[in-house]
Amino acid sequence: MATHYGTAVIPARLRRPRDKAKVESAVGVVERQVLAPLRNRTFFSLAELNRAIRQLLDKLNNKPFQKLEGSRRSLFEELDRPALKPLPGRRYEFAEWRKAGVNIDYHVEVDHNYYSVPYALVRKEVEVRLTLGTVEALFRGHRVASHARAWGRGHFATQEAHMPEAHRGQRDRTPSRLIAEAQVIGPETGKLVQAILLDRPHPEQGYRACLGVIRLGRRYPQERIEAAAQRANRSGVRSYKRLESILEHGLDRISLEPRPETPPAAHSNVRGPHYFGKEATPC
DSSP states (O other): OTTTTTOOOOOOOSSSOOSOHHHHHHHHHHIIIIIHHHTTOOOSSHHHHHHHHHHHHHHHHHSBOSSSSSBHHHHIIIIIHHHOOOOOSSOOOOOEEEEEEOOTTSEEEETTEEEEOOGGGTTOEEEEEEOSSEEEEEETTEEEEEEEOOOSSSOEEOOGGGSOHHHHTTTTHHHHHHHHHHHHHOHHHHHHHHHHHHHSSSGGGGHHHHHHHHHGGGTSOHHHHHHHHHHHHHHTOOOHHHHHHHHHTTGGGSOSSOOOOOOOOOOTTOOOHHHHHSOOOOO
8 A cells, every 4th residue: 555655654663652743742732722622512414513623723724833933834835745746546456365276177266256267277376366346366476367356156257268278178078077986976976967067157167066076975875975966956956065965964865756645534523625615504
């Protein structure tokens, strides 16, 4: 921020305020001659308050010094105004810096959204610069990617230029390998992985979810993953998180076949719909 405005930040020394005596003194003067006269007045708008402050402030600045020549206004015109510089042509933009790892799908995750970087940076760490409207990725001090910032969750920002030509030629092989690995668990799991890949604009955007599905084999038996994948396929689920939720809540153990309807019990108190269709007989 200091560089943007062409200034320098020099912190005062700790404990004893020896570096800003004039500032502390000016605060006291404003409290006595501007704030104190207004302390018992009631204002009904910010504009009204600002007008009252401006009147007292102009009076303070134009008041002659007691031991020096001139006033605060004359010193400002003589010393400060000639040294002032125009404001920069663009507004200062606050930026937040983070570090992020590049996943196998050559995307980095920022606030639950995914942004592509050059494929050569897979499994490396990059710096991410976040502003209100942009997301920039930097590697060793050089910007390697820039995207419009996405809001919400689960959005992908992908640039095909980040995929090398050699990798573009092998795109069809990589999804087929993921499907084959999922089919080792079972045909329903392979079908789910294929559906995830087809559901994304770029198959690479589904790599992360597909790897998550395959890695569930480390935590659950293959039979349970198959049953959960079958339920997911019937429900149109295309998410690793939803599949994981099915397993965590044990929904894979619930049969998908509808339960047969049991006939109502025969009982004298169960009258049936025909009873209510009759007209009431007088006593």
